[in-house]
Amino acid sequence: MSYYWEDLEPGISDSFGPFTVDREEVIAFARRYDPQPFHLDEDAAAQTHFGRLAASGWHTCAMMMAAMVERWQAVPGWQEQSLGAMGIDELRWKRPVFPGDVLRGSSELIEKIASRSRPEMGILKWQTRIINQHDEEVLSLMSIAMQKRRPADG
Template structure:
C-alpha cells in the first residue's frame, strides 16, 4: 500500500511527488466539456487569440485542481484515506496552457486525532503545483480523514 498512515505523518513533512504530467489539448477540452463549462477561455482558440491577453486557450482551473490533488494521492492517502473533508484557499497565481508540464509538492500542515472516530485522524495538506519553469501555478489546502496504522500492521 503506497499511502501513509495518519500516525506516520509529521507536520512539516514534504512530499515531492515523482509523477509529472504534460497537459494536452484533449485533457482540457474533454474535462471542460464533461463538466458542462462553456467558457471561451478553454474552448475557443480564435477568441483567445484575438480577444484575450493570453493569445491561447487556458487550461481549466478545475482540471488543474483535480490533477494537483490526484497526483498527490499515491504518496499520501492511497489506501489510508477515509474521506476528503474539504479544500480551502484554492489559488491559481499563473495560468497553465496546452503543453505545459506540472509537478506537485505536498506539505503536511496540521495533524490531530479525531475525537469522535477512534483510530482515525484529521490531516491538513498544502498542495502546490509548478509548471516546467518552476513557477507556482496552483495551490490549495486539503483536509482529510485518515486511518491510523492498524495494530500489527507493518
C-alpha cells in the first residue's frame, strides 16, 4: 500500500503501543526537563493531588512519539511519505500517568488539506488519544502533519 497524501482519507485510524512507564525514566526525564517535586520524589508527590510519583505530561508526549514512530517504521512505506509535523492543537493531559502504567494509543485522520504554498505536500490533521491499562484516556491531542503528495509521474 502507498501512503501518499492522496491515498489517505478521513476516518482511517491506526493504533500503537503498548508501552510501559518506567519509574527511573520518569525521574530522569523530570530531572532534565521538568524538575517539579511530584515528578522527582515519592514523598513530595504523596503530599500533592497526585498522591504518588507522576510522570511529566511532556514525558508522556515523548513516550507517545517514540511508540508512534516505532509503529510507522513497522509499516512499509509510511515513514518514507511522512514529512514531520507543523504543530499540535488541543493538547490535553486528562489523567496523571504513573510508573508502571501500560499505555497504548490510537490516531484517527480527521481532515486533509492541500498545501497552497507547497504543492509537493499535503497537510493531515490527526486526533490522537493515549489510554492507560484501565481504559482511561490520559492524553489527547490534534496533530498537524505534512505528508508527501504523489509525484506527477507516479
